[in-house]
Amino acid sequence: MHSDVGSDPDSPVRPVEVTRDSDEHLATTVVYALSEALGCHPNDLPVELNDAVDPDSLERVFEERGGRERGPGRLIFEIAGCEVTVTSAGRVTIDSAEAVGGVGTDAELERGEGTADD
DSSP states (O other), X not given: OEEEEOOOTTOSXXXXXXXXXXXXXHHHHHHHHHHHHHTSOGGGOSSOGGGTSOHHHHHHHHSXXXXXXXXXXXXXXXXXTEEEEEETTSEEEEEEHHHHTOOOSSOEEEESSOOTTO
């Protein structure tokens, strides 16, 4: 997992961007990125990932189907005061939900053209 961490001293959430290692489960990448953003050990997160999104479904959203890769896309959800964005390229971005306006309580799935870096 590669991490690029920003820092806002006024926010309890540190912005984090990581790229999943090819052999790592996507949910594991999200949990470690979330713990980094909140400054705690993964076992000490204030909520469990499955309170916001099903970890197995998270993996299935972007997995190959019938030997073909899925097209570009991203999944955005909110957990523990953080907005989490997961892209089909394996990038996980965490920011303060307040800083980005939040996405509410429902997960949002965007499929389509994506961007060049998705």
